[in-house]
Amino acid sequence: LSPAQDDQTLFEERHLRYISLLGKGNFGSVELCRYDPLGDNTGELVAVKKLQPNKQSTLDDFQKEVNTLSILHCDYIVKYRGVCYSMGRLSMSLVMEYLPHGSLIGYLEKYRHSVNTRRMLLFASQICKGMEYLQTLRYVHRDLAARNILVASDSLVKIADFGLTKIIPIDKEYYRVTQPGESPIFWYAPESISESRFSHKSDVWSFGIVLHEIFSYCDMNSNPKRIGHNVQGPSISVHLTNILKSNWRLLPPPHCPPKVYSLMKQCWAYNFDERPCFSSLGNQIEVIMQDERENPKDIPCILN
Numbered sequence: 001l002s003p004a005q006d007d008q009t010l011f012e013e014r015h016l017r018y019i020s021l022l023g024k025g026n027f028g029s030v031e032l033c034r035y036d037p038l039g040d041n042t043g044e045l046v047a048v049k050k051l052q053p054n055k056q057s058t059l060d061d062f063q064k065e066v067n068t069l070s071i072l073h074c075d076y077i078v079k080y081r082g083v084c085y086s087m088g089r090l091s092m093s094l095v096m097e098y099l100p101h102g103s104l105i106g107y108l109e110k111y112r113h114s115v116n117t118r119r120m121l122l123f124a125s126q127i128c129k130g131m132e133y134l135q136t137l138r139y140v141h142r143d144l145a146a147r148n149i150l151v152a153s154d155s156l157v158k159i160a161d162f163g164l165t166k167i168i169p170i171d172k173e174y175y176r177v178t179q180p181g182e183s184p185i186f187w188y189a190p191e192s193i194s195e196s197r198f199s200h201k202s203d204v205w206s207f208g209i210v211l212h213e214i215f216s217y218c219d220m221n222s223n224p225k226r227i228g229h230n231v232q233g234p235s236i237s238v239h240l241t242n243i244l245k246s247n248w249r250l251l252p253p254p255h256c257p258p259k260v261y262s263l264m265k266q267c268w269a270y271n272f273d274e275r276p277c278f279s280s281l282g283n284q285i286e287v288i289m290q291d292e293r294e295n296p297k298d299i300p301c302i303l304n
């Protein structure tokens with residue numbers, strides 16, 4: 001094989017066989033494809049993110065997303081495989097490893113009876129480690145949510161979708177977004193809602209929401225997290241920041257261990273400098289996991 005084919009970061013469109021749609025968003029979609037240069041179905045399955053053909057800005061943003069993912073090397077972040085140019089380099093697709101179990105939302109809904117507290121804490125600690133790694137590179141994810149966590153196996157989850165990820169400038173502690181698009185305000189820290197200010201500490205706030213999603217098995221009825229379609233209407237965001245300021249917070253999910261709820265509350269400190277960092281969160285999760293190992297509190301659910 002020629003060196004280019006060896007490290008396989010360039011995928012030829014003619015060998016990329018479409019199988020099914022895996023996910024869809026405002027600007028892009030992710031398809032399951034088989035990269036089958038030999039044409040005998042022995043090729044590997046890959047996840048291919050394509051842009052909806054529209055305004056130029058998304059192409060620039062997409063190029064940044066590809067560049068971001070291509071330099072991230074962490075067990076808890078979805079792997080970059082390469083790019084596929086088509087229409088004579090006019091359009092480009094992002095090729096990533098295919099994770100068979102899909103998003104954490106679907107997984108927790110589907111396997112709620114076999115995912116216990118220890119497994120949830122393992123997933124939380126992996127997300128924490130992935131975020132710690134991102135922070136060492138000065139990246140803020142800005143869209144940390146269970147819908148953007150993918151399940152690689154029954155004991156491994158990975159952070160995905162770096163479409164909103166930004167690098168914090170070297171001389172600052174935060175990133176200010178100029179044109180907030182459609183924002184998932186229920187995952188946003190107060191300062192992100194009211195000042196479009198994003199930092200590692202606003203990612204910590206979102207991590208607290210993800211913890212809540214995990215321990216509610218992503219069951220939307222327990223504390224509805226979606227208002228409309230995450231549209232950031234001025235009234236909704238003003239209302240949300242006001243109730244957050246008066247200390248309203250999501251209630252503990254049913255059967256959520258008190259120590260885990262206390263972690264969530266730490267992540268939801270109104271003042272960002274009072275929130276823990278990801279390494280402290282990781283340590284606290286390890287301690288709770290150890291405690292769960294020594295005296296498990298789960299009542300083994302009777303499989304009906």
Ligand SMILES: CCS(=O)(=O)N1CC(CC#N)(n2cc(-c3nc(Nc4ccc(C(=O)OC(C)(C)C)cc4)nc4[nH]ccc34)cn2)C1
Nearest residue numbers: 022023024025028029030047096097099100102148160161
């Ligand atoms: C932002 C708009 S977006 O459109 O760009 N987009 C949505 C996004 C959200 C995030 N993250 N997304 C990523 C993937 C994805 N899925 C997978 N595997 C699977 C495997 C199975 C299933 C599935 O449904 O199985 C059932 C059980 C039959 C229902 C779904 C996905 N492997 C991947 N590797 C890299 C990405 C990626 C899907 N959606 C990113």
